[in-house]
Amino acid sequence: MIYLDNAATSFPKPENVTKKVMEILSLGIGTPGRGNHISAAKATLGVNEVRGKFRDFFNLLEDFRIIFTYSATDALNMAIKGFLNKGDHVVITHTEHNSVSRPLKAMERDGFISLDIAPCNEEGYVIIDEFKKLITDKTKLVVVNHGSNVTGAVQPIEELGQIVREKGSYLLLDAAQTAGVVPIDMRNMPIDMLVAAGHKSLYGLQGTGVLVLGERIFKLRPFREGGTGFDSQSECQPVNWPEAYESGTHNVPGIISMGEGLNFINDTGIKNIAERELSHVARLYEYLSRFDNIKIYGPAPDKPRTAVLSFNILGWEAEDVGVVLNQNYDIHTRAGLQCSPLTHQFLDTFPVGTVRVSPGYFTTEKDIDNFCNAIRRIAQVDVPVY
Ligand SMILES: Cc1ncc(COP(=O)(O)O)c(C=O)c1O
Known part of the structure; x- marks a missing residue:
C-alpha cells in the first residue's frame, strides 16, 4: 500500500x-x-x-x-x-x-x-x-x-x-x-x-x-x-x-x-519535516509537468505551500483516476472536491474536483516514483472526450 x-x-x-x-x-x-x-x-x-x-x-x-x-x-x-x-x-x-x-x-x-x-x-x-x-x-x-x-x-x-x-x-x-x-x-x-x-x-x-x-x-x-x-x-x-x-x-x-x-x-524539527515533505512535492511537480495532458493546480514548489498537490488528467474524471490508482496500484489518494467546493469554484474544477496527492514525512522517494509510474500508465490511455 x-x-x-x-x-x-x-x-x-x-x-x-x-x-x-x-x-x-x-x-x-x-x-x-x-x-x-x-x-x-x-x-x-x-x-x-x-x-x-x-x-x-x-x-x-x-x-x-x-x-x-x-x-x-x-x-x-x-x-x-x-x-x-x-x-x-x-x-x-x-x-x-x-x-x-x-x-x-x-x-x-x-x-x-x-x-x-x-x-x-x-x-x-x-x-x-x-x-x-x-x-x-x-x-x-x-x-x-x-x-x-x-x-x-x-x-x-x-x-x-x-x-x-x-x-x-x-x-x-x-x-x-x-x-x-x-x-x-x-x-x-x-x-x-x-x-x-x-x-x-x-x-x-x-x-x-x-x-x-x-x-x-x-x-x-x-x-x-x-x-x-x-x-x-x-x-x-x-x-x-x-x-x-x-x-x-x-x-x-x-x-x-x-x-x-x-x-x-x-x-525532528518542523523545518526538517516540512523540507522532506516539500521535496516530495517538487519531485511530483517536476514529473507531472512533463505531460501535456496533465494540469496541475496551485503554487509552484518554491512558493509558500504545504505538501498537498492537486491535478487532473485531460479526459479523465478525477474520481476515476482515484479509483484506478486504488484498485490497480494500491495507491491511496483523495479525488473529488475534498470538502472544499469554494476552492474548486475559483479553480474552475467544480463539480468534478481534482486528484489530490499528499505525501507525508514517512513517504519515501520510491513511493513517489511508483505513483509517477502509475500516473504515466493512466495518462497514456487515450480517453475519448465526450
Ligand atoms: C483546511 C481544513 N479545515 C478543516 C478540516 C476538518 O478537519 P477534521 O476532519 O479534523 O474535522 C480539514 C480536514 O480535511 C481541512 O483540511
Whole structure:
C-alpha cells in the first residue's frame, strides 16, 4: 500500500505515538477530573501535561487557552458559534473548507449574520486588495484557511492578520493543514483564535482537534454544555476555561497521542519535516509537468505551500483516476472536491474536483516514483472526450 492521503489523516503515525496509545489501551486509564482514584488522577495529569505542551508549541503563556476538541470541524464550530452575535458581518476566503463555510452559510441563510467571500488568484492565494475591501467596521470575524487542502497554498497570515487588526476585527485561523509543518506563534502573530486537527500533521489519533484562544479573546459562548467533572451542583455550565468548553469525557488516548505527536515534531524539527515533505512535492511537480495532458493546480514548489498537490488528467474524471490508482496500484489518494467546493469554484474544477496527492514525512522517494509510474500508465490511455 502506498499512502498518499496525509492531508486527510496522517499515516503511519510515529512509533512513539503508536507505542503510547497501545500502552494506554492495554494498561488502562481513567477519566480526567472524575473520580478520586489513581486511574482518574493519571488521566487528569496526562491531559494537563499535553495542554502544557500545546501552550509551548503555540507560544502562549496560559494552559487554559488550549481547548481539546473532537476534530478541527468541532473546534471551528465552537469558535464560530461561540463568538458571533446576531447582526455580525463575517469575511471568509475562497479556500475555506466546508467546516467553515457550511456553518456560516447556514447562519447567513437564517438571517443571523452577513457573509462575504474574498477571492483568490489562480495559484490559490487570497487577493489582498479584494480582501481589504471586504472588511469593514461591521466585520466581527475573519476566517482564513492557513493552508489549502486542495492546492497547498499557504496564505501570508502576517499580512492578512495585520489588515484584520487595523480594521478592528478578529482573525480565526484554520490551521488544520499547517499546524505541525508551518511554525505558528500565537503571541507574535496577529491570530486571535486558531484551530488545529490532531490527526493530520500533529500525528494524533482521529477524533482529535484543538481550539486555541489568543490573548485578545475574553468571551466565548460554550458550544457544547454538560458534565465537566466539577461544580456538579450548579445548574449552569461553569465559566472556567478550559472546562467551560470541554464538556463530556475527553478522548484521553487521542489527547495523549497528540502529546506524543508534539514530542516527535519537537525532536525532528518542523523545518526538517516540512523540507522532506516539500521535496516530495517538487519531485511530483517536476514529473507531472512533463505531460501535456496533465494540469496541475496551485503554487509552484518554491512558493509558500504545504505538501498537498492537486491535478487532473485531460479526459479523465478525477474520481476515476482515484479509483484506478486504488484498485490497480494500491495507491491511496483523495479525488473529488475534498470538502472544499469554494476552492474548486475559483479553480474552475467544480463539480468534478481534482486528484489530490499528499505525501507525508514517512513517504519515501520510491513511493513517489511508483505513483509517477502509475500516473504515466493512466495518462497514456487515450480517453475519448465526450
Ligand atoms: C483546511 C481544513 N479545515 C478543516 C478540516 C476538518 O478537519 P477534521 O476532519 O479534523 O474535522 C480539514 C480536514 O480535511 C481541512 O483540511
